[in-house]
Amino acid sequence: MPIGFEPTESSAESRAWYHEVARERMRPISRKYDDQEHDLPVEWVEWFWAEGRKGHTGSSDGPGDGFVQVCMQAEELCWGDAGLYLRMPTPALGGSAVSAAGTPEQKKRFLSHFRDEGGDPIWGAMAITEPQAGSDSAAIETTATLDGDEWVLNGTKIFCTAGEGASQQPGGFVVVWATVDKEAGRAGIKSFVVPAGTPGMELVGVENKLGIRASDTATLRFEDCRVPAANLLGSSEVKKRDPKKTGDKGFKGAMATFDASRPIVAAMAVGVGRAALDFVLETLEREGRSPRYDAPPTEQTALERDVMQMEAELQAARLLTWRAAWMMNQGKPNSLEASMAKAKAGLAVTRITQQAVAILGPTGYSTKHLVEKWMRDAKINDIYEGTQQINQLIVARKILDYPSAMLR
Numbered sequence: 001m002p003i004g005f006e007p008t009e010s011s012a013e014s015r016a017w018y019h020e021v022a023r024e025r026m027r028p029i030s031r032k033y034d035d036q037e038h039d040l041p042v043e044w045v046e047w048f049w050a051e052g053r054k055g056h057t058g059s060s061d062g063p064g065d066g067f068v069q070v071c072m073q074a075e076e077l078c079w080g081d082a083g084l085y086l087r088m089p090t091p092a093l094g095g096s097a098v099s100a101a102g103t104p105e106q107k108k109r110f111l112s113h114f115r116d117e118g119g120d121p122i123w124g125a126m127a128i129t130e131p132q133a134g135s136d137s138a139a140i141e142t143t144a145t146l147d148g149d150e151w152v153l154n155g156t157k158i159f160c161t162a163g164e165g166a167s168q169q170p171g172g173f174v175v176v177w178a179t180v181d182k183e184a185g186r187a188g189i190k191s192f193v194v195p196a197g198t199p200g201m202e203l204v205g206v207e208n209k210l211g212i213r214a215s216d217t218a219t220l221r222f223e224d225c226r227v228p229a230a231n232l233l234g235s236s237e238v239k240k241r242d243p244k245k246t247g248d249k250g251f252k253g254a255m256a257t258f259d260a261s262r263p264i265v266a267a268m269a270v271g272v273g274r275a276a277l278d279f280v281l282e283t284l285e286r287e288g289r290s291p292r293y294d295a296p297p298t299e300q301t302a303l304e305r306d307v308m309q310m311e312a313e314l315q316a317a318r319l320l321t322w323r324a325a326w327m328m329n330q331g332k333p334n335s336l337e338a339s340m341a342k343a344k345a346g347l348a349v350t351r352i353t354q355q356a357v358a359i360l361g362p363t364g365y366s367t368k369h370l371v372e373k374w375m376r377d378a379k380i381n382d383i384y385e386g387t388q389q390i391n392q393l394i395v396a397r398k399i400l401d402y403p404s405a406m407l408r
């Protein structure tokens with residue numbers, strides 16, 4: 001089936017609306033909440049909860065772009081500010097986990113109140129990473145033990161995006177990965193919805209970070225934290241690994257969350273990279289040094305070559321991202337494409353923003369402008385939702401058709 005990304009009238013309108021939000025509501029407070037790292041960006045959170053979350057899907061009844069449009073929105077909003085994007089009161093990654101692994105009843109129970117009118121802003125989050133388990137998420141040590149009709153969680157989760165809001169604000173929730181059977185390895189790992197305020201879930205602290213400083217990144221401790229048995233997402237059955245087979249079905253279910261979240265992170269990276277590139281192009285234009293796109297390669301300046309390379313990297317990352325999202329729309333397996341997009345975009349945004357600072361010199365390095373901030377905001381896209389190396393590993397495994405045990 002041919003893929004085309006020509007925006008419909010409706011999606012172009014929607015995109016323009018998100019761009020306006022980014023320009024008018026995010027950029028003006030971008031520096032403020034980068035400086036005031038742990039303050040709640042009240043004006044943004046309140047506006048988003050009251051107005052922004054209704055979104056804008058365009059006016060005409062075009063075919064719509066589904067998940068591609070979600071990625072376009074992420075790009076526009078992260079062109080505004082990636083930290084503020086992550087601080088939006090939404091189900092976020094926790095919602096992706098519920099959507100990927102939850103039953104229809106769980107989706108209704110945990111997600112529908114996010115659409116209710118009024119009330120206070122609420123957040124969702126997903127907690128996988130532990131002090132001794134990051135890239136190797138199968139090594140997690142947080143346990144879940146069934147006691148009657150409740151699961152009892154014990155362990156510590158670190159670097160949980162939106163973990164402060166999701167664990168504290170009534171209506172919020174944290175999806176926690178824990179093992180119900182350590183012996184079973186990956187097959188024993190399940191995810192549990194822990195509603196905000198559940199006794200035994202403690203907010204230990206929040207990180208001071210290099211970038212995306214408007215986003216809260218929490219450490220959460222679980223001590224005899226009890227949730228109803230019905231809060232386990234999907235099936236509690238542990239399918240022990242058949243040594244003759246290479247797959248791990250149960251774990252794969254939980255990992256399916258990444259097929260949706262990696263294209264979004266890739267789109268976020270594209271948004272930050274575009275912010276830096278746009279700033280470079282505007283500055284060069286003001287100085288009368290815009291790249292000559294029609295100059296023969298032998299006559300191009302080094303600056304022109306650098307800018308065109310940045311543009312090519314950005315475009316490649318965006319097309320990979322939209323392809324992964326489009327496949328999701330079509331219900332096609334997209335793990336390979338999602339990891340390709342994430343790996344490419346993480347690297348592209350890191351290079352583009354560093355190059356932007358290099359081209360602009362002192363202007364790029366100064367806090368008078370946001371370019372130095374974008375350079376700091378860029379790097380996280382190469383770390384969370386699978387690091388650069390891990391996504392490259394996934395791509396290699398998928399292309400070569402090697403199980404994880406053979407290529408690690």
Ligand SMILES: Cc1cc2nc3c(=O)[nH]c(=O)nc-3n(C[C@H](O)[C@H](O)[C@H](O)COP(=O)(O)OP(=O)(O)OC[C@H]3O[C@@H](n4cnc5c(N)ncnc54)[C@H](O)[C@@H]3O)c2cc1C
Nearest residue numbers: 126127128129133134135159160161384385387389390408
């Ligand atoms: C700001 C921020 C927000 C985050 N948000 C969340 C969140 O919401 N939820 C959550 O669960 N986690 C979150 N994380 C955690 C993030 O997903 C992990 O940091 C990431 O998965 C890497 O794990 P690690 O830090 O333990 O590094 P490690 O796994 O220890 O890796 C260290 C280095 O070794 C490399 N490496 C590891 N294994 C291999 C291998 N097999 N082959 C080649 N290289 C390898 C890695 O690529 C990396 O460069 C967040 C992190 C940050 C910084």
